[in-house]
Amino acid sequence: MSIRGGSARSRHKALDTKNEHTDYVSEVVRRYFRERHAAQVEEDVQRWLLDPRHAGRKLQSIEAEWEALETGSAARPDRAFDAVRARIGQRATKTVHRFRRAAMRVAAVVVPALAIAAGVWVYLARQNQHTAWIDFVVPYGQTAILDLPDGSQLAVNSGSTVSYPEKFAERSVRLSGEAYFDVAPDAARPFVVETGNLTVRVTGTEFNVQAVSGINTETVSVSEGGVEVLTAGGSTHDLYAGDRLTLDKVHGNVTLDRFEPSDQAWSGGGLSFSDNTCVEIFAKIGRHFEIPFHYAGTCTNNQRYTLKIKQNDTVDQVMTILDKLIDGFTYAMRDDGIHIEYE
Amino acid sequence: MDSCMNKFVTEETVRSLQSGDHQAFETVFFAYFNKVKYFIYGLIKSESDAEEIAQDIFVRVWTNREAIDPDKNFTTYIYVSARNAALNFLKKRHVRSSYVQEQIHVGSDSDNPEDGFFAREIDLLIQMSVSKMPERRRRIFEMSRNEGLSNDQIAQKLNISKKTVENQLSIALKELREVVSLIVLFFTAL
Numbered sequence: 001m002s003i004r005g006g007s008a009r010s011r012h013k014a015l016d017t018k019n020e021h022t023d024y025v026s027e028v029v030r031r032y033f034r035e036r037h038a039a040q041v042e043e044d045v046q047r048w049l050l051d052p053r054h055a056g057r058k059l060q061s062i063e064a065e066w067e068a069l070e071t072g073s074a075a076r077p078d079r080a081f082d083a084v085r086a087r088i089g090q091r092a093t094k095t096v097h098r099f100r101r102a103a104m105r106v107a108a109v110v111v112p113a114l115a116i117a118a119g120v121w122v123y124l125a126r127q128n129q130h131t132a133w134i135d136f137v138v139p140y141g142q143t144a145i146l147d148l149p150d151g152s153q154l155a156v157n158s159g160s161t162v163s164y165p166e167k168f169a170e171r172s173v174r175l176s177g178e179a180y181f182d183v184a185p186d187a188a189r190p191f192v193v194e195t196g197n198l199t200v201r202v203t204g205t206e207f208n209v210q211a212v213s214g215i216n217t218e219t220v221s222v223s224e225g226g227v228e229v230l231t232a233g234g235s236t237h238d239l240y241a242g243d244r245l246t247l248d249k250v251h252g253n254v255t256l257d258r259f260e261p262s263d264q265a266w267s268g269g270g271l272s273f274s275d276n277t278c279v280e281i282f283a284k285i286g287r288h289f290e291i292p293f294h295y296a297g298t299c300t301n302n303q304r305y306t307l308k309i310k311q312n313d314t315v316d317q318v319m320t321i322l323d324k325l326i327d328g329f330t331y332a333m334r335d336d337g338i339h340i341e342y343e
Numbered sequence: 344m345d346s347c348m349n350k351f352v353t354e355e356t357v358r359s360l361q362s363g364d365h366q367a368f369e370t371v372f373f374a375y376f377n378k379v380k381y382f383i384y385g386l387i388k389s390e391s392d393a394e395e396i397a398q399d400i401f402v403r404v405w406t407n408r409e410a411i412d413p414d415k416n417f418t419t420y421i422y423v424s425a426r427n428a429a430l431n432f433l434k435k436r437h438v439r440s441s442y443v444q445e446q447i448h449v450g451s452d453s454d455n456p457e458d459g460f461f462a463r464e465i466d467l468l469i470q471m472s473v474s475k476m477p478e479r480r481r482r483i484f485e486m487s488r489n490e491g492l493s494n495d496q497i498a499q500k501l502n503i504s505k506k507t508v509e510n511q512l513s514i515a516l517k518e519l520r521e522v523v524s525l526i527v528l529f530f531t532a533l
Contacts, residue, residue, distance in 0.1 A: 024464035027522075031471050033385040038474035042388050045467055046433045049386070053463075059426075065385060066422050071377035080380075081372055084398050088405045090365055187395040202391060226390030240390045 025054050029061035075224075083185040132166040138177075139290070148173075151184035152191060158288050159212075178210040197247055199230040207239075215283050218247045221259055272308040278326045281305060282340060285322075289315045292337035300342065301328035357413040360404075368408075371417075372401055379425045386429040387436075396428050472522050476515060483508055484515040 032045040049058060138144045138156045146154040149168040156162055160177020171191040183191045183202050193200040195211030198218050205225025211218040220229050221244040229237045229245050233252045237245055246255045259275065271288050273281050278301055286293040288309075305325065309318055319331060319338065332339045352374050359367035379400055384393035403424070404411070411420060473481055479501075486492045486500065494512070498505040 024461040024468065028464050028467045028471075031468070035471075035475070036388065037471050041467075041470045041474045043437075044470060046387075047437055048463060048467060050430065050434055050437060051463075062386070062426060063422065066378075066382050066426070069378060069382055069385070071381050074377040074381065076373065077376045077380070080376055080394065080398055080401075081369070084372065084401045084405075087398070087402050090368070090405075185394075185398075187398050205391070225394065228389070228391060238389045238391070 025057040026061035026064065029058060029065060033062075033065045079185045083187065087188075133163050134166050136162045136164070146179075148184075150186065150189075150191075153182045155180040155182075158290075175209055175211055177212055178208070180206070180208045182206045197232040197249055198245075200227050201230070202227040212283070215280055216248060216250050217280075218249060220245045273305060275304040275306055277302060277304055278322075278329065281322065281326075285309075285315070285318060286338075289318075291315055294337055294339045295342070296339070297342035301326065303327075352417050354413050354417075357411060357417050361408050361411060361413060363408070368405055371404065375418075375421050376401060379421060382422075382425050383429045383432075386426075387432050392432065393429075396432060397425070400424050400428055468522050469519060472519055473515075476518070480511045480515050483511045487512055 028045060028048070032042070032049075036042070037045075049062075136144075136146050136156065138158055138160050144156050146156055146162060148154065148164060148171075150171055152171070154162060154173075157178035157180075160175065160179060162177075162179055163174040165172060171186070171189050172194070173192070174194050176195070181191075181193065181202075183205055191202045193202075193209055195209060195218055198209070198211065198220060200207070200209060200220055202225070205222065205227060207220060207222040207224075207227055209218075209220050220227065220239060222239045222241055224241050226238060226240045229239060231237075231247055231252075231254055233254075235254060237254065237256065239245055239256075242258050244257050244259045246257070247253075248255070257275075271284065273284065276284070282293050282295075285291075303326075307321075307325070309321075315338075316333070319333070323331065328343050330341050330343070332341075352371050356367050356370050360371055376397060380393050380397035383396050384390050387393060387396075400421075404421075411417070473484060476484065483497055483501070486497045487494070492500070494505050494508045497508045501508075
């Protein structure tokens with residue numbers, strides 16, 4: 001294709017001076033390069049880029065974007081450096097990985113004893129034809145950290161189960177509940193998270209997945225890097241830092257919006273809500289404190305709330321705050337749990 | 344902000360890199376990785392793929408280090424690698440598209456008579472502007488332009504006043520006019 005050739009450029013320089021309308025080319029390149037547009041429009045521009053017409057002008061415009069690109073504020077790519085260094089056989093990471101793998105084999109034996117004390121247990125389950133799967137179960141009222149054999153780290157929220165193959169050759173994880181993923185980069189082996197309705201594919205990034213039974217939505221929130229999400233309905237979506245995808249499990253609708261990455265603070269203890277409805281908030285609190293919630297009436301309050309609950313807050317404190325914050329309900333604490341009555 | 348983000352890599356660093364110096368590779372990596380990654384992202388619009396492609400490029404910088412000419416501008420070398428990798432990725436992604444295959448046979452002759460016409464570019468600029476419009480304005484605009492509905496019909500369909508339709512269309516056109524002056528002709532003809 002001529003667009004990649006270098007010789008076309010010199011010919012086009014001459015053309016340029018006599019034809020000022022070639023600015024349309026650089027305008028298309030500039031706007032495409034610097035902004036995001038609807039998927040269909042982006043595809044059209046990509047095909048146009050490959051089209052040999054005005055190839056020299058396109059290359060010039062692309063080079064102008066390269067020159068104008070400022071990346072001073074981007075995070076230092078330490079993980080990418082580690083990944084590249086491992087691939088070209090330069091020291092460090094390789095030995096670290098070997099060490100981690102060894103540590104994990106020990107952990108598989110030791111963890112049950114430790115974990116019971118911590119209220120977390122690990123057991124071998126699901127004898128899949130070839131590989132044994134490990135279920136990592138976090139009871140209600142607790143959160144736990146799971147170190148996977150590839151160096152990825154998960155903060156698993158209360159009432160959640162993460163399953164992964166014991167032989168972690170294929171980086172594949174199943175999730176029921178909520179977990180924050182810090183995925184070790186490995187471009188050659190994508191990391192895949194499956195929930196009932198979503199498949200998230202990544203090569204190295206940080207993101208949160210929520211697929212809680214009893215809540216009608218599943219969400220993927222990306223705090224660093226990017227992921228590709230495949231829905232049960234067959235649509236794919238590329239998400240980047242600050243992007244959030246919400247799947248309505250009932251209707252199959254997908255919503256994309258932005259969030260503040262700091263809202264995933266629950267992974268560091270406590271519980272946080274970002275743009276949640278009161279129904280979602282109550283469901284999450286019920287799981288977090290392991291207290292059954294009973295509901296009467298229908299919630300008509302569709303407002304969304306963003307708030308954080310500290311690690312040490314008691315359920316009484318939390319309910320007192322919610323009572324002041326959220327309109328349209330009354331509550332009573334009884335022996336069998338919390339009774340919510342919607343007005 | 345980051346002392347490792349050197350703007351330029353010296354000829355000396357490139358020579359050290361050539362002779363297999365790990366420290367030189369680190370310098371080169373941190374000087375260019377983000378720029379390469381976000382440049383590729385700008386072209387292919389998938390960050391995970393951009394990350395992967397950028398890492399591949401730096402693996403190749405190391406494995407092909409002996410072939411790098413220290414007398415030539417290293418930035419140009421990196422730029423050309425990144426650009427070609429991104430365009431190759433797009434080519435693979437769109438290879439099944441009949442449109443591209445058709446175009447490949449059109450040939451690379453940049454002096455062909457179509458050079459004077461920018462209908463495709465203008466169309467893309469319109470598409471990009473339209474895709475950035477607020478939902479309702481976009482819908483009204485598309486009903487008017489793509490479906491050929493009259494302002495009355497649009498008003499009826501969307502259950503809004505004709506005045507609103509007119510206002511929204513006039514804002515839409517004003518936006519487009521700022522982008523592409525030719526659009527005026529195109530539109531008054533409708």
